[in-house]
Amino acid sequence: MFRRSLLLFAGVLVATLGLWAQDAPYLTQEGWKPLLNGTNLEGWHAMDPTKPHEWVAARGIRFDRMYSPKALSFVGSAGDRMVNGKNGRTQNFVTDQKFGDIELYIEWMIPKGANSGVYLHGLYEIQILDSFGSQDLTTGDCAAVYHRWINNRPVGGSAPKVNAMLAPGNWQRYHIWFRAPRFDASGKKTENARFLLVMFNGVEVQRDVEVPEGTRAHMEIPEAATNPLMLQGDHGPVAFRNIYWRPLGEIPER
Numbered sequence: 343m344f345r346r347s348l349l350l351f352a353g354v355l356v357a358t359l360g361l362w363a364q365d366a367p368y369l370t371q372e373g374w375k376p377l378l379n380g381t382n383l384e385g386w387h388a389m390d391p392t393k394p395h396e397w398v399a400a401r402g403i404r405f406d407r408m409y410s411p412k413a414l415s416f417v418g419s420a421g422d423r424m425v426n427g428k429n430g431r432t433q434n435f436v437t438d439q440k441f442g443d444i445e446l447y448i449e450w451m452i453p454k455g456a457n458s459g460v461y462l463h464g465l466y467e468i469q470i471l472d473s474f475g476s477q478d479l480t481t482g483d484c485a486a487v488y489h490r491w492i493n494n495r496p497v498g499g500s501a502p503k504v505n506a507m508l509a510p511g512n513w514q515r516y517h518i519w520f521r522a523p524r525f526d527a528s529g530k531k532t533e534n535a536r537f538l539l540v541m542f543n544g545v546e547v548q549r550d551v552e553v554p555e556g557t558r559a560h561m562e563i564p565e566a567a568t569n570p571l572m573l574q575g576d577h578g579p580v581a582f583r584n585i586y587w588r589p590l591g592e593i594p595e596r
Contacts, residue, residue: 367447367517368586374447377437377571377585380422388433389561389572396427396575397435403451403581405511411454414579423583430456430579436464436561440568443590446518449583454510456578459488462520463569464561466535466553470580474507485516485542487551491558498554500537506545513583517541519593523565531565538593546596 368374377385381399388395401421403414416425426432441463448460450470458470466487473484481489481499484507489499508514518540524533534555540548555565561572573582 366449366515366584366586368584373588373591374586375588377439377587378422378424378583381420383424385438386424386435387438389436390433393433395435396429396432398425398427399423400425400581405451405453407511411510412456412579414451414453414581416581423581425581426458426575426579431577432575434461434561434575435573437570437572440570441587442522442568444518444520444522445588445590446520446571447515447584447586448518449513449515449585451513451581452510453579456510456580457574458577458580459559459574460516460518461557461560461572461574462518462537463522463535463565464563464572465556465565465569466520466537467557467560467574468516468518468537468540468548470574472507472510473505474509476505479505485540485547487537487540487548487553488557490555496558499557500548500551502540502542502547504545504547506542506547508543514543515584519590521590522567522569525567535565538590549596 383399399420400416400423401418403416403423405414455472459467461467469484469486469488471484476483479501481501485502487500489496519538521536521538523531523535526532535553537548537551
């Protein structure tokens with residue numbers, strides 16, 4: 343028990359130090375492109391465009407740890423943040439653009455008890471969950487490669503190596519290196535998708551994780567060489583900012 347507690351403390355401490363140690367990569371490296379334009383939600387659409395959604399571009403996000411610890415509120419109807427409405431339960435949100443191999447940087451905030459996810463290619467999820475303080479990490483915890491769902495039970499997935507989560511109400515960050523599945527000339531898949539590296543608040547939590555098919559609650563689209571990014575919006579309040587991408591490049595060594 344003491345050893346697990348020590349590891350947990352070390353992971354959070356390293357994450358906290360890493361968060362403030364340097365600027366985000368899109369500020370210090372070449373080739374990054376934004377997926378938020380700083381004003382509105384152009385470039386994004388609801389998973390079902392025929393139905394309404396509650397996503398809002400906002401200039402600021404509020405979290406009241408004492409009186410409303412399970413909620414987020416927002417200020418303004420235009421800005422460089424994106425939040426899933428007043429109720430925190432709406433349709434998933436999808437990029438208009440499609441991507442192949444990609445390096446993704448994304449910052450997010452949730453309140454206490456909330457749940458969301460970042461789906462590469464709309465199919466393969468890196469979990470967002472209030473796992474602050476958790477010790478025995480599973481494929482359902484924050485920063486996990488989420489499991490598939492087969493015959494009403496979880497299959498596969500990859501638990502995070504360490505709990506690097508800050509307390510709810512803080513901005514947190516994922517830096518993801520993702521390799522798309524490969525297909526031959528006839529369209530047959532020859533290689534599965536892979537999360538080559540996932541950094542959570544500056545801490546390595548996943549490396550070289552193969553994903554044979556879409557994880558639970560993925561978009562109803564086929565695996566392909568290119569597909570969109572999806573953010574889960576129907577599991578609780580979540581806000582996003584500073585979403586940047588670039589073509590996949592060199593993977594950092596351990």
